[in-house]
Amino acid sequence: MTRIAILADIHGNVPALEAVIDDLAGRAVDEVLVGGDLVGRGPEGSRVVKRVRELGWPAIGGNHEDYLLAFRHHDVPDEWLHTREWAAARWMAAELDDDDVAWIEGLPFSIGRPDLRLVHGTPETNREGIGPWTGDDEVAGHLDGVDEPVLVCGHTHRPLIVESDAGLVVNVGAVGLPFNRDHRAQYAIFSAGGRHGWRVELCQVAYDLERIYEIYESSGFQAEGGVTSHLLRMELEHASPILVPFLEWAKLLEVAPDWQSLDRFFEVFEPGQSLREFFRALAPAS
Numbered sequence: 567m568t569r570i571a572i573l574a575d576i577h578g579n580v581p582a583l584e585a586v587i588d589d590l591a592g593r594a595v596d597e598v599l600v601g602g603d604l605v606g607r608g609p610e611g612s613r614v615v616k617r618v619r620e621l622g623w624p625a626i627g628g629n630h631e632d633y634l635l636a637f638r639h640h641d642v643p644d645e646w647l648h649t650r651e652w653a654a655a656r657w658m659a660a661e662l663d664d665d666d667v668a669w670i671e672g673l674p675f676s677i678g679r680p681d682l683r684l685v686h687g688t689p690e691t692n693r694e695g696i697g698p699w700t701g702d703d704e705v706a707g708h709l710d711g712v713d714e715p716v717l718v719c720g721h722t723h724r725p726l727i728v729e730s731d732a733g734l735v736v737n738v739g740a741v742g743l744p745f746n747r748d749h750r751a752q753y754a755i756f757s758a759g760g761r762h763g764w765r766v767e768l769c770q771v772a773y774d775l776e777r778i779y780e781i782y783e784s785s786g787f788q789a790e791g792g793v794t795s796h797l798l799r800m801e802l803e804h805a806s807p808i809l810v811p812f813l814e815w816a817k818l819l820e821v822a823p824d825w826q827s828l829d830r831f832f833e834v835f836e837p838g839q840s841l842r843e844f845f846r847a848l849a850p851a852s
């Protein structure tokens with residue numbers, strides 16, 4: 567019986583990736599696919615790329631591959647190349663070697679397997695994803711965008727299974743930076759069978775978060791990545807989004823997203839709270 571493991575959103579987190587590799591050793595899978603965002607939002611993008619290449623796992627590109635390539639080629643607004651706000655992105659782009667960059671540039675947008683299509687976000691874009699908030703009609707619309715009855719994705723860092731007459735949509739969650747308040751490295755295994763050709767098992771693998779915190783420090787990412795690295799580390803700790811809410815809050819209040827603004831932000835934002843409620847509460851003040 568064919569079994570495929572699909573993982574996504576490793577985000578430069580080698581301890582989380584190694585935990586998944588160890589877990590897979592006992593699970594008799596025939597093939598492993600990687601659904602993008604191997605790099606970005608973490609300190610060891612280069613090591614993740616090299617490990618995935620060494621294992622020979624087919625991969626697609628996510629939006630964070632696109633972002634770091636843009637920085638690498640200076641294809642970003644001029645101030646992003648100098649301001650402290652973008653220090654972490656510059657650091658992560660510089661951490662990749664030329665060989666990593668060439669490999670990332672060759673990654674496809676999607677991969678097809680019999681009756682199964684893997685994309686990073688949606689069949690249309692790698693910048694938007696399918697999450698618990700996505701309506702049934704919208705999910706069905708995404709299935710219309712592919713020839714296969716099973717659509718597999720990542721990007722939102724939240725695992726999800728939606729099965730209907732139209733087909734099966736599976737978000738495999740994140741290996742390196744989950745946002746579903748579960749710290750464990752997450753991925754999915756697909757076994758032949760079921761109504762639409764594949765049965766899915768969502769997997770969670772515990773690993774020692776202290777190891778990734780140590781790499782934040784020893785690599786220089788913590789010290790040189792500024793507020794961004796600080797908030798990414800908090801995201802690992804809380805397994806929920808903090809960086810993007812901070813940036814959106816700063817934009818709304820027209821304040822610089824820097825250390826001085828952080829205390830004010832945490833007066834109104836609780837890690838793990840509903841983002842919809844947070845922004846709804848902010849709206850009248852804006």
Ligand SMILES: [Fe+2]
Nearest residue numbers: 575603721723
């Ligand atoms: Fe991601």
Ligand SMILES: [Fe+2]
Nearest residue numbers: 603628629721
């Ligand atoms: Fe993404």
